[in-house]
Amino acid sequence: MNLFTHIGKYLLMLKGMFSKPENPKLYWKEFMHQCSEIGVGSLGIVVIISFFMGAVSALQAVYQIVNPLISKTIIPQIVRDTVILEFAPTLICIVLAGVIGSKIASELGNMRVSEQIDALEIMGINSKTYLVMPKIVAAIVMIPMLVILSMVLGIAGGRITAVASGVVSAETYDRGLIELFLPYNVFFAMMKAYTFAFIISSVPAYFGYNVSGGSLEIGRSSTKSVVVSCVLILVADYILAQLLL
Amino acid sequence: MIEFKNIVKKFGDKLVLNDVSHKMETGKTNLIIGTSGSGKTVLQKCLVGLFEPDAGEIIYDGTSFTQMSEDDRKLLRQQIGMLFQGSALFDSMTVEDNIKFPLDMFTKDKQQEKLKRVNEVLERVNLIGSNKKFPAELSGGMKKRVGIARAIVLNPKFLFCDEPNSGLDPQTSMLIDKLISDITRDYKMTTIINTHDMNSVMEIGDNILYLKDGKKEWTGNSKDIIFSENKNLNQFIFASEFLQDAKLHRMMEAKK
Numbered sequence: 001m002n003l004f005t006h007i008g009k010y011l012l013m014l015k016g017m018f019s020k021p022e023n024p025k026l027y028w029k030e031f032m033h034q035c036s037e038i039g040v041g042s043l044g045i046v047v048i049i050s051f052f053m054g055a056v057s058a059l060q061a062v063y064q065i066v067n068p069l070i071s072k073t074i075i076p077q078i079v080r081d082t083v084i085l086e087f088a089p090t091l092i093c094i095v096l097a098g099v100i101g102s103k104i105a106s107e108l109g110n111m112r113v114s115e116q117i118d119a120l121e122i123m124g125i126n127s128k129t130y131l132v133m134p135k136i137v138a139a140i141v142m143i144p145m146l147v148i149l150s151m152v153l154g155i156a157g158g159r160i161t162a163v164a165s166g167v168v169s170a171e172t173y174d175r176g177l178i179e180l181f182l183p184y185n186v187f188f189a190m191m192k193a194y195t196f197a198f199i200i201s202s203v204p205a206y207f208g209y210n211v212s213g214g215s216l217e218i219g220r221s222s223t224k225s226v227v228v229s230c231v232l233i234l235v236a237d238y239i240l241a242q243l244l245l
Numbered sequence: 246m247i248e249f250k251n252i253v254k255k256f257g258d259k260l261v262l263n264d265v266s267h268k269m270e271t272g273k274t275n276l277i278i279g280t281s282g283s284g285k286t287v288l289q290k291c292l293v294g295l296f297e298p299d300a301g302e303i304i305y306d307g308t309s310f311t312q313m314s315e316d317d318r319k320l321l322r323q324q325i326g327m328l329f330q331g332s333a334l335f336d337s338m339t340v341e342d343n344i345k346f347p348l349d350m351f352t353k354d355k356q357q358e359k360l361k362r363v364n365e366v367l368e369r370v371n372l373i374g375s376n377k378k379f380p381a382e383l384s385g386g387m388k389k390r391v392g393i394a395r396a397i398v399l400n401p402k403f404l405f406c407d408e409p410n411s412g413l414d415p416q417t418s419m420l421i422d423k424l425i426s427d428i429t430r431d432y433k434m435t436t437i438i439n440t441h442d443m444n445s446v447m448e449i450g451d452n453i454l455y456l457k458d459g460k461k462e463w464t465g466n467s468k469d470i471i472f473s474e475n476k477n478l479n480q481f482i483f484a485s486e487f488l489q490d491a492k493l494h495r496m497m498e499a500k501k
Contacts, residue, residue, distance in 0.1 A: 022350050022351060023349060023350050023351070025349075026349055026350055110336075114331055114333060114336075115329045115330070115331055115333040116333050116334075116335055116336075118295055118329065118333065119327065119329060119333040119335075121294075121295060121322075122293055122295070122322060122325060122326075122327040122405075123322060123323070123346075123347050123350065123351075124318075124319040124320065124321075124322035124323045124325075124351070125350060126319075
């Protein structure tokens with residue numbers, strides 16, 4: 001299959017998701033289940049990565065800015081802007097592409113290979129609406145929340161290490177955080193989070209939903225979905241930066 | 246009744262079904278038999294709409310399935326139950342939830358009524374007390390029975406079974422065959438079974454379609470098979486010496 005066939009099939013899958021739910025209660029239940037899987041399930045890794053990401057950025061900023069003529073408030077500003085603009089939305093989403101993406105692809109792949117998707121279709125249920133749609137909507141709802149949490153934890157991690165290093169006082173760090181703050185940066189980060197959330201959920205869903213073969217193919221499609229999602233996140237990151245900054 | 250006329254299905258250049266026509270009768274166990282790769286599963290998947298035939302027509306009780314809109318097909322599918330080769334039970338759900346799933350999706354019954362219906366079908370397939378088990382905790386035969394229970398929970402008019410005996414021991418196979426046959430008669434369903442299990446052919450074959458290389462080679466019932474002179478069919482059905490002896494025995498019994 002060439003690239004255009006994949007794009008065409010991917011778009012058809014997205015189009016096929018939109019149909020009237022047979023029983024909205026069951027779809028809501030599935031949506032809530034996916035919110036829990038995607039949001040709560042990824043909480044641990046997001047907390048750990050965000051905290052250390054902020055801590056390391058603070059230490060590197062302290063290490064590079066040794067000039068006594070430069071105000072110490074620049075350190076929290078560097079941590080804040082790198083975390084909000086790039087680390088929280090992009091780095092966290094790349095990690096989530098691995099965590100969530102492989103899970104979605106392997107879950108759907110297994111359902112395809114074991115004929116569970118065919119069973120849904122035979123029952124008269126639109127399997128794309130029931131299986132794919134809740135995953136994408138849940139990702140679009142939960143991933144931006146995880147990104148906001150990551151921003152907070154990254155900045156907090158930076159504060160703890162910067163203060164612990166003795167170079168910046170807590171007051172200076174807090175003052176620096178609010179100096180020259182651009183709320184637009186948060187808007188930009190959220191735009192990235194929504195875009196990446198769509199990529200992280202829809203691309204693995206496509207690869208998982210269209211698996212053919214056996215367990216080996218499930219593994220392959222899972223790996224492929226993570227690689228393609230990561231590349232698409234980086235491309236989308238560049239395009240959004242070019243368009244919005 | 247399900248009738249299909251001149252069904253043709255190709256995958257790339259490979260012709261898998263070549264002008265196959267037949268009628269599947271109501272209240273009978275209709276068997277599609279043939280060697281592996283003869284097109285049985287593809288034909289069954291065409292009949293339920295998982296594959297689109299390249300040519301031909303499929304008619305369910307006088308209504309053309311091939312010309313139906315997707316919405317009408319969805320409605321018709323609520324009257325179709327299917328038992329898959331690997332049972333296709335939802336791994337994350339218990340036996341009870343698996344069987345209740347079509348009821349949750351398509352009926353507005355109260356929870357108690359749904360549970361009553363689940364217990365009724367579990368009793369029908371002799372699996373009372375397995376409600377809270379997960380598919381991973383069940384044997385192959387039990388999975389098949391749960392698959393049958395899920396397939397019949399909405400009282401379908403049409404039941405499709407894809408190799409219901411595969412991977413089962415002879416005794417369990419016979420139980421599954423008897424169960425399908427009894428359900429077909431009791432609920433007056435049109436049942437279509439894909440199989441290459443000779444016991445099934447001889448015991449429950451009311452209406453048999455034999456496919457060879459994607460073409461209709463022979464039709465009849467389990468009694469006709471004994472006296473059939475079709476060379477390909479005889480080679481397929483009575484492949485071993487044991488089965489040839491069984492055929493002679495049945496012929497003698499029939500003549501008596």
